[in-house]
Amino acid sequence: MQLHWHRRDLRGSDNRALTAASEAAEADSDGSVVALFVFDPGVLKHAGSPRVSYLLESLAELRQWYRERGGELLVRRGDPEIVVPEMAEAIKADRVVWNRDYSGLARKRDARVRTALNDIGISRASFHDAICHEPGSITTNQGEPYSVFTYFGRKWHDRHKDAPYPAPDADVLADAERLAVEAGDLPTLAELGFDEPEADLLAAGTEASRRRLEAFCEDGVYRYDDDRDYPTRKSTSRLSADLKYGTVGIREVYWKTESAREDATEAEVEQIEEFQSQLAWREFYTHVLWFTPEVVSENYKEYENEIGWEQDEDLLEAWKDGRTGYPIVDAGMRQLRTEGFMHNRVRMIVASFLTKDLLIDWREGYDWFRKKLVDHDTANDNGGWQWAASTGTDAQPYFRIFNPMTQGERYDPNAEYIKKYVEELAETDPEVIHNWHEASLTQRRNAAPEYPDPIVDHSKRREKALAMFEAARGE
Numbered sequence: 001m002q003l004h005w006h007r008r009d010l011r012g013s014d015n016r017a018l019t020a021a022s023e024a025a026e027a028d029s030d031g032s033v034v035a036l037f038v039f040d041p042g043v044l045k046h047a048g049s050p051r052v053s054y055l056l057e058s059l060a061e062l063r064q065w066y067r068e069r070g071g072e073l074l075v076r077r078g079d080p081e082i083v084v085p086e087m088a089e090a091i092k093a094d095r096v097v098w099n100r101d102y103s104g105l106a107r108k109r110d111a112r113v114r115t116a117l118n119d120i121g122i123s124r125a126s127f128h129d130a131i132c133h134e135p136g137s138i139t140t141n142q143g144e145p146y147s148v149f150t151y152f153g154r155k156w157h158d159r160h161k162d163a164p165y166p167a168p169d170a171d172v173l174a175d176a177e178r179l180a181v182e183a184g185d186l187p188t189l190a191e192l193g194f195d196e197p198e199a200d201l202l203a204a205g206t207e208a209s210r211r212r213l214e215a216f217c218e219d220g221v222y223r224y225d226d227d228r229d230y231p232t233r234k235s236t237s238r239l240s241a242d243l244k245y246g247t248v249g250i251r252e253v254y255w256k257t258e259s260a261r262e263d264a265t266e267a268e269v270e271q272i273e274e275f276q277s278q279l280a281w282r283e284f285y286t287h288v289l290w291f292t293p294e295v296v297s298e299n300y301k302e303y304e305n306e307i308g309w310e311q312d313e314d315l316l317e318a319w320k321d322g323r324t325g326y327p328i329v330d331a332g333m334r335q336l337r338t339e340g341f342m343h344n345r346v347r348m349i350v351a352s353f354l355t356k357d358l359l360i361d362w363r364e365g366y367d368w369f370r371k372k373l374v375d376h377d378t379a380n381d382n383g384g385w386q387w388a389a390s391t392g393t394d395a396q397p398y399f400r401i402f403n404p405m406t407q408g409e410r411y412d413p414n415a416e417y418i419k420k421y422v423e424e425l426a427e428t429d430p431e432v433i434h435n436w437h438e439a440s441l442t443q444r445r446n447a448a449p450e451y452p453d454p455i456v457d458h459s460k461r462r463e464k465a466l467a468m469f470e471a472a473r474g475e
């Protein structure tokens with residue numbers, strides 16, 4: 001009997017460890033595979049309700065997927081170090097398999113599970129699955145991990161990529177009855193200690209992920225590079241939560257976009273490759289996390305002196321609530337609350353605003369995103385924040401500070417995105433919106449009486465941010 005422990009791979013096909021388990025079961029005359037998911041309090045304590053909600057919906061679909069094929073997904077709650085060996089013993093497993101996770105927390109947990117399985121003499125195997133190229137497989141010529149993306153990205157594009165792994169045959173799946181263990185109920189959000197998310201989320205699970213991939217490969221992928229920075233153009237894939245939870249396999253995504261090349265013009269091929277470069281960024285940040293797990297709480301880049309971040313609860317709360325008086329920032333922060341998602345360009349703008357206008361530590365922003373984003377992914381979220389804060393690998397130079405007004409004007413010229421999320425500005429002229437910081441108090445009151453005045457003066461804060469970084473650099 002093979003026990004497949006699902007974690008961030010909530011799907012039946014293109015799942016490397018599951019395929020390995022089913023191959024091993026097929027090779028054994030009496031072999032079969034059963035699946036397990038464990039709600040780990042150690043992981044849940046870092047989660048927010050949008051993510052847990054996405055997780056539960058995906059698990060319900062996955063359980064259905066197994067049951068339709070005569071198999072079962074067992075569900076338990078507790079510390080995996082105890083639960084996984086217990087379940088392995090209860091079902092008399094010959095081997096436990098799983099796909100690797102890359103954060104420091106997950107690796108420590110997995111090491112404990114490995115030891116616990118060793119102690120009871122049950123073998124186990126883990127596989128690289130969530131990314132196309134595992135950490136250590138793309139390095140400098142000296143064998144060092146890359147700290148800048150460009151060369152990493154080139155090598156990533158040039159490397160052979162595996163085809164999607166096949167789903168297990170139904171006849172190899174074991175149902176819970178045969179195992180003489182309870183399948184276990186899927187808990188509710190409330191039972192796990194979470195409120196219903198205030199955000200209206202996209203549908204979760206493999207079917208929904210595939211629909212998104214399909215739709216993207218018919219349209220957005222062909223104009224991806226031209227349109228990806230404009231939040232209203234809907235040219236991005238919206239696959240981030242799917243990739244985070246593995247409701248779709250990375251090889252399936254990659255090869256689907258490769259097949260879009262067949263109908264593409266030369267110019268469109270470049271758009272497809274730009275999309276694939278984002279998949280490479282995802283892998284780059286995963287490698288960074290693997291080799292430097294401490295980045296979750298520490299700056300990747302060393303400065304001579306501590307960066308003099310300021311603590312100001314009122315400014316932080318205004319940023320979280322989308323009440324900064326900078327329309328593009330507020331629209332992004334409100335999209336986060338209402339959808340559990342934010343467009344990439346706007347993530348960059350709000351992260352720059354927090355760190356370089358409000359001078360607040362990137363860790364505050366990272367914590368808020370971790371709670372509110374449905375797609376929070378330790379590697380990508382951390383990479384994004386440290387990039388914006390100029391503390392990361394291959395980060396934005398400290399002196400390049402986004403101007404939130406010109407960013408808004410450039411990427412949302414008609415203020416459609418802003419108006420969608422900031423209802424106080426729904427009737428306001430885009431020109432007034434993009435010049436909100438320069439308008440007089442009377443003009444602002446006349447144009448949109450409910451919308452806040454700017455909480456800081458961008459030009460002054462920019463100077464302060466430069467001084468803060470120069471002091472950190474010892475200048």
Ligand SMILES: Cc1cc2nc3c(=O)[nH]c(=O)nc-3n(C[C@H](O)[C@H](O)[C@H](O)COP(=O)(O)OP(=O)(O)OC[C@H]3O[C@@H](n4cnc5c(N)ncnc54)[C@H](O)[C@@H]3O)c2cc1C
Pocket residue numbers: 228236237238239240241243244278279281282283285342343344345347348351369373375376377378380381382383384385388
């Ligand atoms: C401050 C900040 C925080 C972020 N936090 C997260 C996060 O928690 N989870 C997350 O998946 N992405 C994060 N990103 C990256 C990016 O914003 C999202 O991946 C993207 O907006 C998701 O939308 P999409 O699926 O339509 O992306 P697409 O543009 O369609 O990209 C496809 C996939 O590539 C990956 N990707 C895209 N851009 C990046 C990037 N810059 N870095 C790494 N991977 C990328 C994602 O998996 C994404 O789903 C963050 C960026 C910033 C600036």
